[in-house]
Amino acid sequence: MRLSAYFLPLLRENPTEAQIVSHRLMLRAGMVRQSSAGIYSWLPLGFRVLQKVEQIVREEQDAAGALEVLMPTIQPAELWRESGRYEDYGKEMLRITDRHEREMLYGPTNEELITDIFRGAVKSYRDLPRNLYHIQWKFRDEVRPRFGVMRGREFLMKDAYSFDLDAKGAKHSYNKMFVAYLRTFARMGLKAIPMRADTGPIGGDLSHEFIILAETGESAVFCDKAWLQTDVLGTDVDFNGDLEPFFKKWTSLYAATEEMHDPKACPVPEDQLVSARGIEVGHIFNFGTKYSKPMKAVVSGPDGAEIAVEMGSYGIGVSRLVGAIIEACHDDAGIVWPESVAPFKVGLINLRAGDEKCRTAADDFYKKLNAAGVEVLYDDRDESPGVKFSAMDLIGLPYQVVIGPRGLDKGVVEFKSRRDGKREEMSPEAALNRLST
RNA sequence: CGGGGCGUAGCUCAGCCUGGUAGAGUGCCUGCUUUGGGAGCAGGAUGCCGGAGGUUCGAAUCCUCUCGCCCCGACCA
The missing domain is CATH 3.40.50.800 (Anticodon-binding domain)
Structure with missing residues (x-):
């Protein structure tokens, strides 16, 4: 690409609204422009990076056996009434009424929609397990959007959903995503530490957040000092094999988000414990039958009995990653892209x-x-x-x-x-x- | 959602207190000279001073309302 024919509006000075380095650099480097609070346009240079990040995420999901789909951004309210989340979600959900006075919403996540698709198509245990994912824009009407694309209201997210017959299968699906995430972030030149996490409104009992340590991170996190010297997984993996050893290995060192960290119960001695800030770039959940039961996503088991499927969901903040990578990779002169996501080599x-x-x-x-x-x-x-x-x-x-x-x-x-x-x-x-x- | 702040040229900002011709730097355009880490000279263009009301002979400036944006906190991929 010739720069003389490119669209690269660089800024010589720092825009006042940008307080953190990734936001400043993305604006100055002509990657994005703000449209309104927490909503951004991606200009050619930024869009190239976004697509590279997206492609790495896609390749690793595919490698782990997940299947790509594309669900709409607009969803019907009825589905969310079925799961009980229509009322729970509150003002963060952008609600829309169409011309027929039908209640719609701009999807903040897709558990309901994917469960609806799944229950309409899968009736037998023979069709399990499955993992479906898509990379789509989400909207969460955050009270206070900030930090540029790191906490936007509109953001690009990869969300995958696994369906299994039993808890053992569900754990294997969880492990697949766990390992895929380690590989995904490693390919982007990031050290993302899996940390025990709160499940929050998604529900369930098993959850890990993938956290990049950064001073500008929004979450307080705690981990074993040894994590700082530990490299993240970059090797090839047989996703059909036993992944539990990988899971055990990468969770053996203590790491927890603030919500899950109990200073009294912490096994790491104080002088070995790092207290830091972190950016959440991925979050995986195993939530069992939380959605399959109320929404009746059931299959016939080998004995003919109805079984509610075991589910998990797995998110990566694709647009947030662009900001997170810059937070991790820059110097006084500007951005220093890892080769894998650089807009040009x-x-x-x-x-x-x-x-x-x-x-x-x-x-x-x-x-x-x-x-x-x-x-x-x-x-x-x-x-x-x-x-x-x-x-x-x-x-x-x-x-x-x-x-x-x-x-x-x-x-x-x-x-x-x-x-x-x-x-x-x-x-x-x-x-x-x-x-x- | 509580608290605070800011809307003036593409960007960074001054002017507002104390009402009286719309400003600077940088960027942009033209020309000449330059050319190994944000060059120099000369000329030029650019504004519903966020919006609406009000006060006044006169409002960027004072008052009221409103919209937008940012920051701190609580909440969150």
Whole structure:
């Protein structure tokens, strides 16, 4: 992509409304624009990141055997009356009346809808287990939206729902998602710690929140100091095998959210306990028959008797993750994207747009990168070098290739790694080689 | 939902107290000179001063109402 033809409205100064670093950087880097409180438009650069995050989530859900569907954002109120949550949810639910005076709502989550779909289609234990997920916009009318996309009212969420015949199967489904989540966040370069969590209004008895430690986090969390030195799972897993060892391993070290943390009962000695702030990026629940019973999601068992299915739900805040990644990956100059979610892999800077030799060399390098399938943002604008350097640092692409008259005379380009700031001179071929691998 | 604050140029903000021609920096446009970490000079464009009422000869400024946004707290993927 040529920057001269791109839509990248950068801000030189910090907008006053943005108080935390990810919000500031997302606005300054031209990733999002606020539409109203807690509601954002995603501009090209931000949207690319959102889609990369979404794709990683999708791949890991698929790998764990979950099946993607797409449910609507608007749901009928009746379903929520069946589960009893229509009244419970209160003002956080955006309620809508259509032209026929029918009560509708903008979905804050989808347990009711998925249960309705499931009960209409599955009648036999033979069709279990199943896990259905979708990645869809949700709306929760938060009292106080804040922190940019980290606590918006409208947000993109992956929510998966598992259906099993019995508690043992349900635990296996839970473990699958548990492991898939470890892999998902690890792929994004994040250390997300699974913590025992309160089930809240979703219900149930088994629940983990996946928390990224960050000073700006909204939740108070407690964990064993050893977690700080522990790497998260990144290896391949057989999802059909026994996952309980993985679950045990990644829950053996103490980690709990504030609601679940009891200082008196805590097994970790005080000097070994970390008290920190965290960002919740995922939350998994096993809630048994909380919805299947009132909504009559039942199957015939082997003996012909009706059995209410055991359910779980599994959420990842996809749009929140974009902010969370920036909270975890930035420096004074701007964002430092992990390669897996970077909007482009490399920023190509032509230092002298007006110089024939530079332009030819840069155009040529750009063509070769494209041919090699390397995602590149090419700054071909006629701007001063300082402007280009700072813009490229701000948007945080993992690598920069600088082509200027000084290097060209020696037949080299400059290759810079954003993360450590190291710059090396090398031939264009060598730089191309580095980037295509 | 309680408490606090802010709405003036694309952005950051001054002006408001004490009513009298709409401002600065930055960005934007044009031209020239520049060019390895946010360049220089010259010229130029940009505002229903959030909205509605009111007071006044006269309102960005005073009063009333209203809408929006932000922050702290309680609540939450």
